[in-house]
Amino acid sequence: MRPLKEIFHEADYPDLLVGLEVADDAAVYRINDEVAIIQTTDFFTPIVDDPYAYGAIAAANAMSDVYAMGGQVVLALNIAAFPADMDEAIIRAILRGGAEKVKEAGGVIAGGHTIDDEEPKYGLAVMGIVHPDRIATKGGARPGDVLLLTKPLGVGIITTAFKADAAEQAHVEAATRSMMQLNKYAAEAMQGGEFHAATDITGFSLLGHAYEMAEKSGARLRFRFDDLPFHPGAKEYAELLLFPGGANRNQAAYEQHVRFAPRLQYEMQLLLFTPETSGGLLIAMPPGEVEGFLARCAERGQKAWLVGDVVAGAGIEVL
């Protein structure tokens, strides 16, 4: 971001509501008093064997930033790289997985760009819209708020264990379904009531993204470990130390800001630093909003867990 800030000065772009100085999950640009557009992009290399699931996960992950800003998806473009000799049927399956997710999101894929590359890559550039008064940034959490999480944790360690041939098929399947799930329903449930802040849980792990929320909100986030939901297998693989390198990188980057209850040992701490892919939304809202939020989630078949609260102070605490 630094080179961008040297060239673009926020004051010159009054309609850029979120982007340079206040980086968030996606950029937001005001068109008028009723509409702001949300712009984001994400793509990555395959993380599951099934090409259709890979395409769907990459699309759900790319669109997640729109939902984390409280928006809805309008338009998407494919971004892809495939080896020149890759089987056409596999490429079609990846693109179909992505397209069907965008359709489910209520958006449309109107084109894209593909290049030759040795390792496959797929994702989307996505445009969404949101009312300028209803943008969900990371910076609004207030002491007294409660924290809700809309997907279980652990897909990062499960997919790593899978790549090492050490994961049970049932665990991989559950994690895959979770990564394919859109954050659309959680975002809709959030927009049905009052909320203060939101972000999605991806590569910087629960604690990394939570720390960004704490820092931008000028408050302290407290999680209760026993209330955090995990996919089946995640804790098991953590006890076997099957962590991806990214877990330790996140730990090194954020652990100075996190205080753990002494009973939480190395493995469970590192699990909360493990990168997630297409994770859920972490939402801060006043306690009085929880009942309505959970009811709107239930109407949409969306799960959500009450995982902590916001207090005065700074940083993160895991009790």
Added chain:
Amino acid sequence: MAKIVDARGLACPQPVILTRDALKETKEVITIVDNETARANVTRLAEKTGATVKVEQKEDGIYLHITQELTAHAEPSPSAAGAPAGGPLVLVIPSEIMGRGDEELGNILIRGFFHTLGEVEPLPDKIIFFNSGVKLVIENSPVLEDLQALAARGVEILACGTCLGHYGLTEQVAVGEVSNMYTIAETLLGAGRVVSL
């Protein structure tokens, strides 16, 4: 002869997996890694299997000398250092002072004890106060702030209701919950480890 696992250049979790597989075959393994993350995770894994690890930093890598001294193949236990395996760690406080003898000294010690408790591991899961120990959970208790901090960190604090009644302090409880003998007995019998002062 030690089996050598050269895990240099391999990304996590490969060094962990190769070391684990080697430890299934032999009690002595030397794993060579080239980064701090692999060192931390391989060492942790080895120690969980009951092995000792000596770290040797060489120019061409970090050599982890792993020796399983106990019966081989202790299963990795989810609760490694400290925490009791079977159930919660319960701390029992039967008196408002620590130890028998000089009362003034006992007062100083109990304050020091609760102050230190928040800084050592493992944190108890539950603390039970009975007899004159219940005087520590009321308003004006010299250790109230420390107990409140422990409670905020998830430590369950139980005070004997009969004892509070005996001292006429039931209305003054300032931290934790008033409990009964049924719960206290059940907690003690269900504990993984009980530590009494």
